Amino acid sequence: xxxxxxxxxxxxxxxxxxxxxxxxxxxxxxxxxxxxxxxxxxxxxxxxxxxxxxxxxxxxxxxxxxxxxxxxxxxxxxxxxxxxxxxxxxxxxxxxxxxxxxxxxxxxxxxxxxxxxxxxxxxxxxxxxxxxxxxxxxxxxxxxxxxxxxxxxxxxxxxxxxxxxxxxxxxxxxxxxxxxxxxx
Numbered sequence: 001x002x003x004x005x006x007x008x009x010x011x012x013x014x015x016x017x018x019x020x021x022x023x024x025x026x027x028x029x030x031x032x033x034x035x036x037x038x039x040x041x042x043x044x045x046x047x048x049x050x051x052x053x054x055x056x057x058x059x060x061x062x063x064x065x066x067x068x069x070x071x072x073x074x075x076x077x078x079x080x081x082x083x084x085x086x087x088x089x090x091x092x093x094x095x096x097x098x099x100x101x102x103x104x105x106x107x108x109x110x111x112x113x114x115x116x117x118x119x120x121x122x123x124x125x126x127x128x129x130x131x132x133x134x135x136x137x138x139x140x141x142x143x144x145x146x147x148x149x150x151x152x153x154x155x156x157x158x159x160x161x162x163x164x165x166x167x168x169x170x171x172x173x174x175x176x177x178x179x180x181x182x183x184x
Contacts, residue, residue, distance in 0.1 A: 003130075021046060022064050023084065041069070043105055044180055046082055052172035055080060055167050071171075075174040078156035080171060085151065088142040095122050099140060105129070106138065106140055114141030116150065116172040132156070139168055145177050 023045035030040035030053055041060070043050040045067070054060055058071040058080065068083040081135040090098060096108070106126040114123035121143030128136040141149045152175075154161075154168045 006069070007064070017023045023067055025062050025064060025069070031132065036109040040174070043069070043084070046147060047180055049178045049180040050145075050150070051085065051174075051178070052082065052171065053174045055171055073164075075154075075158075075160075078154070078160060080155040080167065082156075082175075083149070083153070084145070084148060086148040089149065090122075090142065095142060096124075099124060099126075102140065103128070103140075112141075114143055114152070114172065115183075116143050116152065116175040119144065119145070121145045121149075134158070139165070141172065148177070150175065150177075 018126060023043050026042045028042050028051070029037045030041050030051070031037055032053075038051045038053055043052075051166070055071055055073075057074040059074075061070045061072065062068075063070065065087065066083070068081055068184050071080040073079070075125075100106070103126060106128045108124055109127050110125035112123040114121040114127065121141055123139065123141035126138035126140055128138060130136045133178075137156060137158045137163075139154040140151070150173055152168070154164060156164050157174075
């Protein structure tokens with residue numbers, strides 16, 4: 001019986017170590033026929049390689065222990081976050097519930113289809129009150145990826161959001177997922 005409990009504990013610890021795996025990120029150059037070489041990133045997590053192109057002029061900040069990369073706009077008033085999570089795809093009801101738990105002070109003002117990495121996901125237009133009667137707009141998209149989900153979150157003052165929709169769309173269009181076989 002003790003052997004069985006030890007084996008179960010060991011398997012549980014191995015599972016926790018895998019779940020706590022920190023992704024590895026590398027700066028790279030991506031060739032785009034119309035523009036030439038542009039800066040991009042490659043993120044390796046488990047059996048997946050995620051690649052994407054940095055929004056032009058935006059400063060990246062990797063928070064790999066949280067499995068996210070945040071890009072800050074040159075004006076320092078907007079951010080674009082990519083977050084990778086393990087687990088299955090959400091149903092529409094679960095996605096909305098998780099969204100409202102994650103952003104408790106927002107109002108959902110619309111919904112859209114989110115396309116990235118040859119996948120279709122759900123997207124939401126959110127609004128949040130800011131200081132001095134201002135408003136912050138949030139575009140939140142989530143798509144399924146092998147073994148989990150990828151979240152794309154654009155935050156900006158309400159007046160700036162129309163100017164940044166193209167940045168969001170280009171970032172999603174650049175996002176790719178490929179299988180990765182670790183060397184060993």
